[in-house]
Amino acid sequence: MAGAGLKGARERRVRTGGIELCVAELGDADRPTVLLVHGYPDSKEVWSEVAVRLAEEFHVVLYDVRGHGRSTAPAPLRGGFTLEKLTDDFLAVADAVSPDRPVHLVGHDWGSVQSWEFVTVPRTEGRIASFTSLSGPSLDHFGHWIKSRMARPTPRRIGQLLGQGAKSWYVYLLQTPVLPELAWRGPLGKRWPKLLERVEKVPAGDYPTPSLPQDAATGAWLYRDNVRARLSRPRPDAFAHVPVQLITPTGDAFLSERLYDDLGTWVPELTRRTLPAKHWVPRTRPDQLSAWIGDFVRTHEEPATRAPRPVAEAAVRSGVRPEYAERFGGQLVLVTGAASGIGRATAFAFAEAGARVVAVDRDAEGAARTAEMARLIGAPEAWGEAVDVSDEQAMEKLAATVAAEYGIVDVLVNNAGIGLTGSFLETTSEEWKRVLDVNLWGVIHGCRIFGAQMAARGQGGHIVNTASAAAFQPSRALPAYNTSKAAVLMLSECLRAELAGRSIGVSAICPGIVNTNITATTRFAGVSDTAEEKRRQRKASRLYGLRNYPPEKVADAILGAVLHDRAVVPVTPEARGVHALSRLAPGALRALARWQPPA
Structure with missing residues (x-):
């Protein structure tokens, strides 16, 4: 019988070193094996959401670490949880489930701590194909990190030591005798699920399992048997002999990002990812982790068994800025107005960085084409969706579907x-309504509906609203358009203030004259003759074409705004100039606003 949350799993018992390990398997055993190792105070069920997703493509194996879940505990407990014995357990499981092929290892928290041992000791060479590390450093690397900062105690390095020391408060408590056991078997064990739900936003459900109080009490020996010994006497040869993917949650309350500053010294082949989330990402971000893990496994699987990938992917990704791939790989990005222009270029830019893309547009065929191309140039997955952003009910339905x-x-x-x-006097109420419905209400609908989902998840996110240089520049010729974009800018500023406490960033992007097809669809108030309107559209298109500022540069500014959490980003030189004048010489802009462009 499989554990909670692992329905349909095949279960076996593996004996090693006088204990029995409970091992669960999902997926086709003939496919590459992904072995998931849980942390403290968890059991293998922490991986259930990730495991189910990965099992669609891989042979997925999970086991309860000794003394946890349905695995037995060593006797006596003292000395029974050393990294050497945990390595014995890993090899026993790997030999049982994948005797002829190396496994792809994934560890979270203490599962990652012990997995670092597995990938740096000689006796496991040839048994591991790749390693994905989540929220758990090597104790040897950690020890060297401490020693290097103690040897050269600059103010910055001392600050890093003090910062991590404060985050490690629980480690000191777990070193004490008896108290951790009493706490976990008493009030802490009973309240832990609610604490996770409240502080970490871990969804309620079948996790954690009922064995948590006993698991946590027994698992305290993981810390007692290893932490002091390894931090004081770290191994000098702790070099990884496999490719490593490091996924760092930026909101981790227990581990500083600075812990991994020197990791390149120890890992010859390192891929870095950052994730705006808290510590328990296997429960809060299973979709993101599954995408990254699957991509990493495919990349490092043996050529004979490697899943086919788009031919353009490797070429495109080799030219992607590393910080974009690290930040956006595997993330889910939704872009409206994605059938052409800035929206399409933005969808492609996120796809090249490895993001999963939802391309949205009124033009269903155009959205589908953008999604298809996004897959070819690097997106692990991409979908096209047709919706009119001004339709609130349609946007609600889209958000539920996504x-x-x-x-x-x-x-x-x-x-x-x-x-x-x-x-203004020639613009009708219907024309005002249409511009505001799309340019302003479309943004409001997106922010409200998708922003609420981000806030409810509790793991952060980012909203980008495309405003315009017109948001700072009054014009007698563009009262409706400029008003809509100025409103988008102010909405973004207000929303940024409100959502900051929820770790959701908001950016307003303000392009200037960009070579897109918006000029071909621009309406001209007061012009009833279709031929005359077409003439003006062609004239505007020629002018924008002569300027020839590509939408790809705006897309790059959008990715940079998200990466650096920028509030307002004027993109083109004229946009930056107008933005500066709006602050330094607003009278000059008011004078310029009186200019009547020729028809």
């Missing part, structure tokens, strides 16, 4: 927009 089928959006780009030119 959440159910693809996951909660990590980055939302509200880019859909339309143009309208003409004087």
